[in-house]
Amino acid sequence: MTELTLAPVDAPGAEPGADARGKRLGPWARRLGSLVAQAVVTLLLVSALVFFATQALPGDVARLILGKTATPERLAVLREQLGLDRPVLVQYWDWLSGVLRGDFGESLANHEPVTSLIGERLVNSLSLALAAMVIIIPVSLLVGVVAATHRDSWFDKAFLGLSMVINALPDFIIGTLLIALFATNVTHLLPPVSIIPVGDTPWQHLTAMILPVATLATSGVFYLGRLVRASFIDVTNSEYVEMATLKGLSRRVITYRHALPNALAAAIPAASLVAAFTIGGVVVVEYVFNYPGIGMLLVESLGNQNLPVIQALVLIVAVSYFFFNRLADAFERR
Amino acid sequence: MSRDDVKPAPAQAATAAAAGGAAAEATPATPSRWARSDLARVLRSGQVRAGLIMTIIMVIFAIVGPFLAPRNPNDASGGPGPYNPPTDGFPLGTDNIGNDVLSRLLAGGIHLAWMAPASAFTAVLLGAVVGVVAAYYGGVVDMLLMRLMDVLLAFPLVVFIILFVSMVGPKPWLLVVLVVIGMVPGVARVLRGAALPLKEREYVLWATAAGIPARRIMLREYLPNIWSPLMVELGMRLMWSIGALASISYLGYGIQAPDFDWGTMIEESRNGLQTQPWAVLVPVLVIVLFTIGSNIMAEGAARVVARTEKDR
Numbered sequence: 221m222t223e224l225t226l227a228p229v230d231a232p233g234a235e236p237g238a239d240a241r242g243k244r245l246g247p248w249a250r251r252l253g254s255l256v257a258q259a260v261v262t263l264l265l266v267s268a269l270v271f272f273a274t275q276a277l278p279g280d281v282a283r284l285i286l287g288k289t290a291t292p293e294r295l296a297v298l299r300e301q302l303g304l305d306r307p308v309l310v311q312y313w314d315w316l317s318g319v320l321r322g323d324f325g326e327s328l329a330n331h332e333p334v335t336s337l338i339g340e341r342l343v344n345s346l347s348l349a350l351a352a353m354v355i356i357i358p359v360s361l362l363v364g365v366v367a368a369t370h371r372d373s374w375f376d377k378a379f380l381g382l383s384m385v386i387n388a389l390p391d392f393i394i395g396t397l398l399i400a401l402f403a404t405n406v407t408h409l410l411p412p413v414s415i416i417p418v419g420d421t422p423w424q425h426l427t428a429m430i431l432p433v434a435t436l437a438t439s440g441v442f443y444l445g446r447l448v449r450a451s452f453i454d455v456t457n458s459e460y461v462e463m464a465t466l467k468g469l470s471r472r473v474i475t476y477r478h479a480l481p482n483a484l485a486a487a488i489p490a491a492s493l494v495a496a497f498t499i500g501g502v503v504v505v506e507y508v509f510n511y512p513g514i515g516m517l518l519v520e521s522l523g524n525q526n527l528p529v530i531q532a533l534v535l536i537v538a539v540s541y542f543f544f545n546r547l548a549d550a551f552e553r554r
Numbered sequence: 555m556s557r558d559d560v561k562p563a564p565a566q567a568a569t570a571a572a573a574g575g576a577a578a579e580a581t582p583a584t585p586s587r588w589a590r591s592d593l594a595r596v597l598r599s600g601q602v603r604a605g606l607i608m609t610i611i612m613v614i615f616a617i618v619g620p621f622l623a624p625r626n627p628n629d630a631s632g633g634p635g636p637y638n639p640p641t642d643g644f645p646l647g648t649d650n651i652g653n654d655v656l657s658r659l660l661a662g663g664i665h666l667a668w669m670a671p672a673s674a675f676t677a678v679l680l681g682a683v684v685g686v687v688a689a690y691y692g693g694v695v696d697m698l699l700m701r702l703m704d705v706l707l708a709f710p711l712v713v714f715i716i717l718f719v720s721m722v723g724p725k726p727w728l729l730v731v732l733v734v735i736g737m738v739p740g741v742a743r744v745l746r747g748a749a750l751p752l753k754e755r756e757y758v759l760w761a762t763a764a765g766i767p768a769r770r771i772m773l774r775e776y777l778p779n780i781w782s783p784l785m786v787e788l789g790m791r792l793m794w795s796i797g798a799l800a801s802i803s804y805l806g807y808g809i810q811a812p813d814f815d816w817g818t819m820i821e822e823s824r825n826g827l828q829t830q831p832w833a834v835l836v837p838v839l840v841i842v843l844f845t846i847g848s849n850i851m852a853e854g855a856a857r858v859v860a861r862t863e864k865d866r
Contacts, residue, residue, distance in 0.1 A: 258701070265705045273717055385842075388849035390797035392804050393838055396820060396827075400835065404828045412827070500710025504801050518713070519805055522720035534709075534717055542708035 364448025605851030616663025681741025789852025
């Protein structure tokens with residue numbers, strides 16, 4: 221991944237003078253309205269895709285539940301119970317209206333409501349993502365700014381070289397390497413699997429969290445750090461900072477009072493992007509460490525075709541992933 | 555973009571000198587149409603070449619590997635048993651069921667070697683078509699295409715793939731199709747962004763006014779001007795498809811037993827990391843060399859783009 225990912229992607233409909241926000245609340249509000257409307261339409265299509273991919277593709281949920289030996293009569297009864305004999309659009313509408321009321325249906329495995337099944341797992345995953353973001357943001361700001369202000373120093377070169385390598389590593393490989401380093405022969409400091417008993421929060425088992433968080437943080441810091449470095453250098457090269465230099469302001473003042481705030485503003489979309497990546501990363505990283513979150517639950521549910529759980533989890537992941545991507549766009553387009 | 559990103563690396567300077575005056579962009583002598591093209595500019599970069607060579611070496615390794623495997627990679631009989639450290643005849647030891655790790659390493663790259671490049675090339679090709687068409691026509695076409703892309707962009711790549719694979723069944727062609735569908739929107743967005751400013755260029759305005767067909771304008775006027783972002787995308791998407799395909803195999807939704815690849819090798823032997831680390835670390839190493847090669851290529855191309863933008 222390179223700085224280029226952040227290269228201004230263009231802005232359909234973005235007015236050139238949109239920074240004059242205060243004066244023209246009208247267009248700004250209209251723009252927000254159209255963004256929200258677009259998001260609603262997109263998310264409706266996303267939910268339809270999730271539903272049809274799961275409910276319509278395999279064809280026969282009843283057979284999945286009852287197994288291959290089930291008699292046609294029993295299959296028909298169950299289909300009627302589950303409402304599978306109704307048109308697919310009606311099923312979709314029922315499911316969607318349930319989702320909007322916070323009701324994701326029942327797990328096929330034990331008839332537990334999906335919402336209560338997911339609840340605790342969701343807290344575990346959010347804790348993981350949150351802890352990672354709390355590390356990623358300040359550390360990558362620090363590293364990125366130091367690399368940018370000491371350009372071509374050994375630190376900058378080491379950071380660039382290392383990021384070229386780390387950014388190329390899939391999350392599951394970073395996790396595997398961390399296990400090799402900290403949970404086997406090299407050092408025995410940390411557990412290789414994250415055991416968090418049902419009913420406990422991950423914060424009561426910090427050692428179980430360290431390696432999964434470190435995995436997400438490693439991939440996040442080198443990615444966001446690169447973006448921060450690039451945007452800081454961009455700002456330093458801008459006319460605005462050149463102006464401040466000509467006015468005779470000291471380097472320190474220019475760096476911290478002028479360049480830094482601007483670079484931070486430029487780094488916000490990048491940070492939202494990293495938040496989105498972290499949501500995607502959580503799924504794989506949880507599997508690596510057997511961490512009891514929604515990612516692990518998703519992999520398990522896909523394995524035993526527990527459709528209501530799959531639908532709920534994929535929808536939750538997609539909505540939050542979409543939200544952070546959109547946030548990145550919204551900041552970018554200003 | 556940073557100044558050092560813009561400065562040519564020593565290797566690049568050397569290649570430029572070797573290629574003669576035509577390569578030096580500053581020389582007023584008129585270079586050939588090819589030498590001036592974005593693609594030539596990207597391929598002239600030493601870093602892009604280094605990454606490309608590294609990637610090609612890994613692909614060749616994966617293709618030739620199966621023929622070099624000293625043992626049957628799926629036959630543990632006659633071996634020293636599971637998780638055996640390196641011994642005579644088993645230079646990298648054995649895996650979780652006693653298969654020879656070296657043979658599996660050599661034979662386990664073949665899927666990745668065709669699936670990852672096939673996904674990346676197809677995704678970049680389709681993404682470029684969508685992006686350029688959206689930029690060229692604008693209006694309703696643009697709006698519909700890009701909103702459709704938004705729907706697909708709402709899924710993290712790995713989640714998108716395992717969702718459909720678990721429903722339809724793990725077939726290699728399906729994996730490639732899913733990686734492509736998952737990556738097209740990202741490519742389309744970037745290339746639409748690169749193509750939009752071209753609309754205002756004089757030669758495009760002229761060609762449109764002269765009634766030259768749209769397809770010809772896109773092919774002859776747009777394409778030559780988006781080669782460098784295209785190459786950046788190609789490198790990056792190759793890196794991501796290797797990573798995604800390996801992750802999918804690791805999660806158990808890719809290549810299925812008794813077949814195997816580098817991703818499944820890591821998953822199968824991960825519980826033996828303590829006693830027989832080679833069974834895990836060696837497939838990790840080859841995947842990593844493959845992705846780093848493509849990243850070096852992508853970053854090299856990104857530098858060229860930055861330099862070109864500065865020149866314009």
